[in-house]
Amino acid sequence: MLYSEIVMDHFRNPRNVGEIENPDGVGEVGNAKCGDIMKIYLRIEDDVIIDVRFKTFGCASAIASSSMATEMIKGKSVREAAELTNKAVAQALDGLPPVKMHCSVLAEEAITKALNDYLGKKGRPLLPERNQNQLAHDHGNR
Amino acid sequence: MNGKVYMDYAATTFVRPEVVSAMMSYHSISFENPSSLYSYSNGNRRAIEEAREAVADLIGALSEEIFFTGGGSEADNWALKGLAFSQAGKDKRHLITTETEHHAVLHSMEFLERMGFRVTYLPVDSEGFVPIDKLKEAIRDDTLLVSVAFANNEIGTIQDVEAIVEVCRDRGVLFHTDAVQAAAHVPIDVKSMGIDMLSMAAHKFYGPKGVGALYVKKGIRLENLIHGGGQERSRRAGTENVASIVGMGKAASLASEEMEFDSLEICKLRDRLIDGVMSTIPHARLNGPVGDRRLPNNANFSFVGIEGETLLLDLDDAGIAVSTGSACASASLDPSHVLMAIGLSHEMAHGSVRLTLGRSSSDDDVSRVLEVLPYIVERRRAMSPLWDDYVARREVL
Numbered sequence: 288m289l290y291s292e293i294v295m296d297h298f299r300n301p302r303n304v305g306e307i308e309n310p311d312g313v314g315e316v317g318n319a320k321c322g323d324i325m326k327i328y329l330r331i332e333d334d335v336i337i338d339v340r341f342k343t344f345g346c347a348s349a350i351a352s353s354s355m356a357t358e359m360i361k362g363k364s365v366r367e368a369a370e371l372t373n374k375a376v377a378q379a380l381d382g383l384p385p386v387k388m389h390c391s392v393l394a395e396e397a398i399t400k401a402l403n404d405y406l407g408k409k410g411r412p413l414l415p416e417r418n419q420n421q422l423a424h425d426h427g428n429r
Numbered sequence: 430m431n432g433k434v435y436m437d438y439a440a441t442t443f444v445r446p447e448v449v450s451a452m453m454s455y456h457s458i459s460f461e462n463p464s465s466l467y468s469y470s471n472g473n474r475r476a477i478e479e480a481r482e483a484v485a486d487l488i489g490a491l492s493e494e495i496f497f498t499g500g501g502s503e504a505d506n507w508a509l510k511g512l513a514f515s516q517a518g519k520d521k522r523h524l525i526t527t528e529t530e531h532h533a534v535l536h537s538m539e540f541l542e543r544m545g546f547r548v549t550y551l552p553v554d555s556e557g558f559v560p561i562d563k564l565k566e567a568i569r570d571d572t573l574l575v576s577v578a579f580a581n582n583e584i585g586t587i588q589d590v591e592a593i594v595e596v597c598r599d600r601g602v603l604f605h606t607d608a609v610q611a612a613a614h615v616p617i618d619v620k621s622m623g624i625d626m627l628s629m630a631a632h633k634f635y636g637p638k639g640v641g642a643l644y645v646k647k648g649i650r651l652e653n654l655i656h657g658g659g660q661e662r663s664r665r666a667g668t669e670n671v672a673s674i675v676g677m678g679k680a681a682s683l684a685s686e687e688m689e690f691d692s693l694e695i696c697k698l699r700d701r702l703i704d705g706v707m708s709t710i711p712h713a714r715l716n717g718p719v720g721d722r723r724l725p726n727n728a729n730f731s732f733v734g735i736e737g738e739t740l741l742l743d744l745d746d747a748g749i750a751v752s753t754g755s756a757c758a759s760a761s762l763d764p765s766h767v768l769m770a771i772g773l774s775h776e777m778a779h780g781s782v783r784l785t786l787g788r789s790s791s792d793d794d795v796s797r798v799l800e801v802l803p804y805i806v807e808r809r810r811a812m813s814p815l816w817d818d819y820v821a822r823r824e825v826l
Contacts, residue, residue: 298742304812319776319815322736322764326814344776344815346738 290347291381297351302358305340311408314400317393323349325397327357331405334365341397348387355379356394369402369414371395392417434749434794438726438787439582439610444676445635445788451679452637455672463669464660473671480678487681488608488627489618490644496661497642497674501609501630502533503654504643507665508605508626509537511651512574513546521573525602527551527559528770529586530578533628534607535766538576547571555772556718557586564596574603579611579627583754583767583783584717585727587615594623603649609633609641613684614692614725619644631673635788636680640673692725695786698795702784703728705799710806712819716768716781726786729754731768731777734816735809740782743805749798754781776815 290298305328312329323345330338339361341353356376360368373391377383383391396417403413455476463473478492485492498504509524516522526538528550538548549567551559559577568575575597580587590606597604605626608617612627613634619627626649630641645651657666706713706728716729732740737753744751754765764778773781784798810816 295742298739299746301812315814319774319779322775322779324814342812342814342817344734344813345736347742349736350739350812 289384290351293355293379293381294348294351294383297354297380298347301341301350301354303340303354303361304342306342307338307340310401312401312403312405314397314402314404316397316400317345317349319344321389322346323390323393325349325353325393327353327397327401329401329405331365336360336363336365336368345390345393346387348383348390349393351380352376352383352390352394353397356391356398360398365402365405368398371398432748434797435789436784436786436794436798437750437752438790439633439724439783439785440752441632441638442635442787443789444632444637445680445683447683448636448676448679452672452676455675459671463671464658473669476675476678477669477671480674480681483678483682483685484629484642485644487613487617487685488629488644489620490627491647493662494644494647495642496645496665497640497669497677498665499670500639500641501531501607501628501633502641504628504630504641505531505533505607505609506537507643507651507654508628508645509534509574509576510541511654512603512605512626512649513541513544514652515650516573521571523547523549523569523572525549525551525564525567525572525575527553527577529553529557529581529583529767530576531582531607531609534576534578551577553586553770556722557581557584557767557771558718558722559588559593561589561592561596564593568596568600568602572600572602574605576605576607579606579608579617580615580724581717581767582610583765584729584771585610585724586717587611587722587724590622590624598623610724610727613681613688616688619646625649631677631680634680634684637673637676640670640677642677691788695788695790696725698786698790698792699723699726699728701792702786702795702798705795706730706802709799709803713806714773714777716771716773726790727783728785729781729783731773731781732806732810733777733780733819734813735780735806737779737781739809740780740802740805743809744782744798744801747797747801747805749801752783752785754778754783 307328310328311331315326317324326342328340339357343350343353373395376394377391459472461470481495482492485495594604603625607628609630612629625646627644632638655666712733714731741753754768768778
C-alpha cells in the first residue's frame, strides 16, 4: 500500500468534515488543475479555535492531511495554530510519499489563510503566507 | 476470483488454465535451449513455430511475419525506432501519431524527436477518434509512418483503421498500429485491413506477462534494436522465452475460437454497467464512444467533484479493483493525457475511473459495482468544495 495506516484511517474516516455557518475564518487553497482544493472553516472564541471543519477535493493524501490538520489545531489558540507546519502534519500521518508531500503543504496553507481571514477581520497583523510557487506541483514536461 | 470483483482486465488478464497447462512442461521438462543443435531441442523449436502460426492466424498474417518480443512496449519501440533507424541517410524523417497513444508510442516518438526526426501529434475528437481530414493535412512528402492505436487503452475508442490505412496508402506512407488492447478482443485481419505493422501483448488476452509480438509485413525492413544471436531470424536476439511464447500461442488459438462469443457476452455486461452508472449517478460522464465503436470490455467514467484516486481506494475497500486516469494515483501529478485530449477539464480528468471486464466478469460483479458506486460518489461529493461550487453554479441540479 502506498499509504500508512494512519493516512488510510483518516481517508476512510475523515474527522471534522463539513462547513461552519458564518465562520470566523475561512481559507481555500489549491486548484482543480492540480487536483486538490482544500477549504477550512474556523469558529474562534477568545482567540481559541473551538471548532474547525473542512471540505477537500483531492486524493487520499489530501483528505487525510486535511483531517489530521484540523485535529491538530482544534482547541488550540490562534498563535499555537499558526505554528502548525506541513512537516508536523505529515509526521502525524506517519509520513506521506514524496510525491504527495504537497498535500500537507496545502493543509498548512489553508489553515494559515483561514487564520489570516480571522486576523484580518479583527484588524490584526497577518501571518506570512507561503509563496504559491512553493505549492506548485511538478507537472513534468511530457 | 476469491470474492474480489476484478475490473481491471485492460491492465492485465489472468492466465487461462489451458494456457498455464500448455506452458508447464517448457519450464522443467522440455527446458533445452531451442537454438541447440541436439535433437532434444527440436520439440522446443517446433513449439515456438506452432505458437507463431497461432499468433499469425489470430490477425490474418503469415507466420514468418510474426516476431516475438518481450511485450507490447518492446513491439511498439521496435516498430517505430526500427523503421526510423532504417532510414539513415534518407529523406523520410517525419512521423505522425496521435495525442492519445500509449506511452510506449509517445515516449518512443519523443526519443526519435531527440534523434532529429520530426513528429506530428494529431488531436482527436471528443470520443477519441482521429479526424481523417486532419490526418490528410498532416501527411507531407517526407512522412515515413503513421502510428495510431487500434483501440485506446483508457477510453476504448476503436479507430476506423481502414479509413486511416486508405489515406496512408494513397500517400505512400506506412501504417503501424498498437493493437495491445484490441488484439484477441475484436476481429483484426492485417491483410484485408492493409496494416503494415502491428504490436500485441499476451497478457491482455489471458496469456503470460512479458511476451508480445510484432507483425511486420513482408518486405518492410526494420533495424534491429536488440543485437546478439541469430534468434527470430536474426532480427531480435536473445534466447527465446519458450514457455511464454507457447503460452501466447495457446492464448491466441483460444481467442481465435472464442473471441466472438466472449466479446458478445462481455459487451452485454459492459452495457449494463454503463447504463446502470449513467442512470443511477447524477452528473456522471461516460468517456469515449458508445456501441460497436468501443472496446467490448471498456467503461470509463468521470464524476464531477471527486478525485479518481479516492474512488479507486473506496472501491478497493469494497473489494472492487479498478483503474484511474487520475494523476494522484501515479508518480506524475498530471491527469490522463487521453482524457485531456478528448477535451475534459482538469477536474473531470482528475475524477475518472476505468472499469474493464473480462472472461470471469459476471452479472453479480456488475451488480456489486452498481450497488456501492453511487454511495461512494455521494459520500465523497458531500465533502468536496468543488462539488459545492458546481451545485452553486448550476443553482439547482
